[in-house]
Amino acid sequence: MSVSSSVKVQRIVRSLADHYGEIAWWPGDTDIVMIGAILTQQTRWENVERALLELEGRGLDSIHSLFSADKQEIEDVIRCTGFYRIKAQRLQSLAAHVMESYGSVEHMRQFPTEIIRAGLLSVKGIGEETADSILCFGFLRTSFVIDAYTDRIVRCAGVKDKRQELKPIFEKVLPSDPKVYRQTHAHMVEYAKEYCGKKRCSECILMNLNG
DNA sequence: GACCAGGTCCTTG
């Protein structure tokens, strides 16, 4: 990673923090975060919220309950989040991983970040973004989430590094504080939804940071 | 109707 990339990332992080301040994001419950992390793949959060409410109503809002639930019922309930068949499979794969490797979410919580991360990545359907979302927002760890929005924003600000290089850059720049990690990712998403379309990035406040 | 959403996996060249 080049020095200038770190500097640019530092500027982005600071200006977004100044711009947005503290914002509330994601439910605190670990099980809900894990479920939401799967459901929100390539999907708007508003659709995920509806599915989460319905899961809750049917008592399917925990890893333990999903483990033994009927897959067809899960599919029906999460239909509104799209990719519902593969997501139902992913939810049950995640539940099986947690129950079989740790016995419970609470026991899983005792393990170091890198161990949990490697385990999550071994589950088919859980990639880096989903694993880091679970670690950052579910287990309150300092594992920074790189998503399409973050990639778009840093690109807009002139960072050349490939997407795979971004996580270590952010983790070098950010203070070792889980709350800062959560806030910074939330800022990225809020900012991108507001200003960075897929094709164009107009009236971008970050444009003024290049120089 | 076209295009996109807080990805991931699998197949090709």
Add this chain to the structure above:
DNA sequence: CAAGGACATGGT
């Protein structure tokens, strides 16, 4: 390793 397609519903 990069690129392209599949997975699918819902909102603009």
